[in-house]
Amino acid sequence: MRRSEIRDHLLETALRLFNQHGYHATGIDLIIAEAGVAKTTLYRHFETKEDLILAALERRDEEDRNAMRAFVEQHASDPAKRLLTTFDFLEASVRDKQFRGCMFVSAAGEHKDTVNPVFRAAVMHKRLTIAYFEELAHAARFAEPKRIANEINLLHEGAMAVAQMTRIAEPVQQAKRMAGHLLAAEERSPSARGGDAGQRTQAS
Amino acid sequence: MRRSEIRDHLLETALRLFNQHGYHATGIDLIIAEAGVAKTTLYRHFETKEDLILAALERRDEEDRNAMRAFVEQHASDPAKRLLTTFDFLEASVRDKQFRGCMFVSAAGEHKDTVNPVFRAAVMHKRLTIAYFEELAHAARFAEPKRIANEINLLHEGAMAVAQMTRIAEPVQQAKRMAGHLLAAEERSPSARGGDAGQRTQAS
DNA sequence: GCCAAACGATACAGATCGGTATACTTCTTC
DNA sequence: GAAGAAGTATACCGATCTGTATCGTTTGGC
Incomplete structure (x- = not known):
């Protein structure tokens, strides 16, 4: 080596x-x-174990976000659909035999002090993830991309938390369906009604 | 003493x-x-530290679910509204200065083996919580109370996870709004359209 | 009031923790 | 090929971990 x-x-x-x-x-x-x-x-x-944890989290942060970007860009082109495709990436992560919950949530759960560097690293990862969601929501011309991003993130967090306990991928699919319903009811800038499935009736 | x-x-x-x-x-x-x-x-x-943890979690489990039941029954009478009122209870928990995330999610995060008694205690708490949501969803005559209960639970988990990082209560309010939109679009048994706000237009 | 159970205080066991020191070996680089 | 950096192996440090043993004191129930 x-x-x-x-x-x-x-x-x-x-x-x-x-x-x-x-x-x-x-x-x-x-x-x-x-x-x-x-x-x-x-x-x-x-230098210390904490430094190792921080370096590991930084590495995981970059890997995760890059992998999600790559996956989403490959599997969907329409920005609105890309928001939903993030759940497909999450589902693949959850289906991994090694999945045991979000490492950043666990890191924050074991280092609960808000000034702890490990806690702050976990928060930073979540902030950057939400920023990506907002980028997608903005490209999809949603009227309130920040709120949309936070809603998508909340569904991601919920799906991961439930999957951490149940160790099945179904909660992720459920979260995706919920996101689909919520996004379908959102206002969007007129020029966004391109080729995608904009309006959706109550029949699923 | x-x-x-x-x-x-x-x-x-x-x-x-x-x-x-x-x-x-x-x-x-x-x-x-x-x-x-x-x-x-x-x-x-x-006998052991693990026994102490298990006893503590059992105590917390009962306290939490009893407190939620009491809060919800006091603050809403309509079953459908009670589903949304669970978020008000959650908001009060999150606003507590001592809130540092869900103790059961953290317990599962520190004892990740699915056969670990601590992990199983955390899973049991979540199962019982979902059962209460299903009880409310059934009383509200939703067509699919099990699915509704899982959706409400997923939003609860998401709100708690986000609040664990941000240490603010806003995610809980956001989750409640999302739940309101989702429930408004759900099918319900005819006899459920009593005195509550059953149909809701797309204007919020 | 007596007796047994439960309490407090303390010392200790054996393991493990994060981290350092030392001495020797291997690799890279000029 | 010499030098220095980085590797291995091992012993060790003090602190902390869960859990036990000892012993004197307090307490509750009969």
Whole structure:
């Protein structure tokens, strides 16, 4: 393993274990054992465990948001449909055997102080995710893109929380249907009524 | 303090600390120090820390659901409106200075194994909460009370998750508005169109 | 009022925690 | 190929973890 890869390998191992067991329950000794690395090496790359957690969350944040962008852009072209396609991406994440709930919600749940850097990193991820939703809502010419983005985000959070408990993907599909109904009733700028299914009757 | 009160006092103290710092981060030594009790006493009432967590969650489960029932029955009489009133109860919980997210979601987040008793206790709480929503949805004569209950629950979970990060109550109000729009479009048994605002135009 | 149970206080056990120190080896780079 | 950075392995540090043992004191029920 090349030296520059060790840091990446450590981050991947740490992310996997944090996801499996949580942050407090995952000790440094377990991380280095699973990564096959000496403790000295870990502490050469990360000053403290908290630094490792922060680096892992930053990595996961970028990965997640990039993956969602790529998925959505590939599976839908109409901006309004893209908002709904975010749920398809979420469904794929939830269907993963390794899914155990949102790592950022869990991070905030284990570091509840609002000034804690881990808590703040979790909040930042959610802010950036909402910003993407708003970008899509704006492109879809919804009258209130900020509110739409917050509603989509709330449905995402709800679906993930329910799926964390039930370990099934159905809540995500339900959230998508709910989002579809809500968006269909929203006002949009006239030039947005392009080729997509704008009006929807009460018959589903 | 009478002997029978010690157990209650321990549970209340543990619940407060679990809510403040999380489950792993709250040590037995802190709990007994805050409760002003000897370690021997705690272990006479609870065999292990996990037993303490389970007893605390059971207590919280009953308290929460009883409080929600009482609040809803007091603030609304129409069953359909009662479904929306559950969000008012949630808003009051979130506005509490001590709110740091749903304790059951956090419990499941720190004990992710589905066979873990703590995880199962969290799941049980959610199941019972959904059962109450279904009871209300049935009384309101919605065509699909199970689906309605799951949708209301998903909005509750989403609102709590967002509020856990933002520490504001606005997401709960937003979830209530979303629930109102969704319920207004739902089919209901004819005899349910009593004195409530059954049909709602697209103008909010 | 007696007795047993429960309490408080403290010390301790054994494990694990995050993090450091040391000494030796391997790799990269000039 | 020499030098220095980065790796491994291991021992160790002090703190903290859950849980137990000991012992004297308090208390409630008969």
